[in-house]
Amino acid sequence: MRLSRYFLPVLKETPSEAQIVSHRLMLRAGLIRQHAAGIYNWLPIGYRVLRKIEQIVREEQDRSGAIEILMPTIQTAEVWKESGRYDDYGKEMLRIVDRHDRDMLYGPTHEEVVTDIFRSMVKSYKDLPKNLYQIQWKFRDEVRPRFGVMRGREFLMKDAYSFDLDEASARRAYNRMFVAYLNTFARLGMKAIPMRAATGPIGGNLSHEFLILAETGESGVFVHKGMLEKTVPANVDFDGDLQPIVDDWTSLYAATDEMHDASNEAELGDNLVSARGIEVGHIFYFGTKYSKPMGCKVVGADGQDVELHMGSYGIGVSRLVGAIIEASHDDAGIIWPESVAPFKVGLINIKPGDAATDAVAEDLYAKLEAAGVEVLYDDRADERAGAKFATADLIGLPWQLVVGPKGVAAGVVELKNRRSGEKVEMSVEAALAKLTA
């Protein structure tokens, strides 16, 4: 993409509405623009990042055996009245009345809808287990939206729902999601730590929040030092026994401040790390909470009806954009992990109009594009080098490939790593080899 033809509205100054660093950087780097409180437009590079994250989440859900569907954003109040949540949910639910005076709502979550699908279309134990997921926009009318996309009213979420015959099977479904989440966050370049979460009336220990550690996180967290070094096993067999992996990742202490029990502190001693985190995923098993009131059951092997055991599993996709920035930035701007970067390379032509420089830059651009490398080519003739560098740092592409007259005369270009700041001069061929590897 040529920057001269692109839409990248960067701001030199920070809009006063933004408090935290990810929000400021998202506005300044032209990722988003606020439309109303807690509701955002996604501008080109912001949307690219959102889609990258979405795709990684999707691939890992698919790998774990979950099946993608798409449910409506607007739901009928009817199913919520069945589950009993219509009155419980309160003003966070955006309620809408249609022209026929029917009560509708903009979905804040989809347990009722997916349960309705399942009960009407699945009749036999032979069709279980199943895990259906979607990546869909949701709306919760937060009293006080803040922190940009981290706490918006409208947000993109991956939500999965598992259906099983019994609790043991549901636990296996839970474990599959648990491990899928480990894989997902690792691919996003993030260290996300599962922490035991409140389970509500169901009890047990089958609920975990996944938090990305960041100084500006909303929740205080207390974790055993060992949690920070845990790795995600490669090539997991999702049909196999995942309990050992789950056990490993839950063997050490990790709790958010609301679940933290200070009596553990003495025992942990020097191993206790106190930090802050951003919740980016939440999984839980809730048994027959919805299947019972909504009559979601199948015929079992013995011919008797069985109420299904369900779980639901969320990942805040749009929130992750902000969370990743919180965890990965510096004074100059964003530092994208390569897996979610809007472009891999920022190709900077320092002196457009200089024939030799243009020739090298255009050649590099063509070859990178041909090799399938996502490259944003700063070919603007009306910006000086300093402004281009500042923009490149701000938008945080992993690599900056700098082509200028001095280097070209010497037969070299400069490759800068955004994260480390390291700059290396090399031949055009070497740079191409490095970026297309």
Add this chain to the structure above:
RNA sequence: CGGGGUGUAGCUCAGCCUGGUAGAGUGCCUGCUUUGGGAGCAGGAUGUCGGAGGUUCGAAUCCUCUCACCCCGACCA
């Protein structure tokens, strides 16, 4: 939902107290110079002063109402 604050140019903000021709920086446009880390000079365009009502000869400024946004707290992916 309680408490606080802010609405003036695309963005950051001054002007309001003490009513009298709407400003600065930045960005944008034009020209010249410059050209490897957000250039310099000169010229230029840009506003229902959030909205409605009121007071007044006259309102960005004072009064009333209203809307939006932000912050703190309680609540949440």
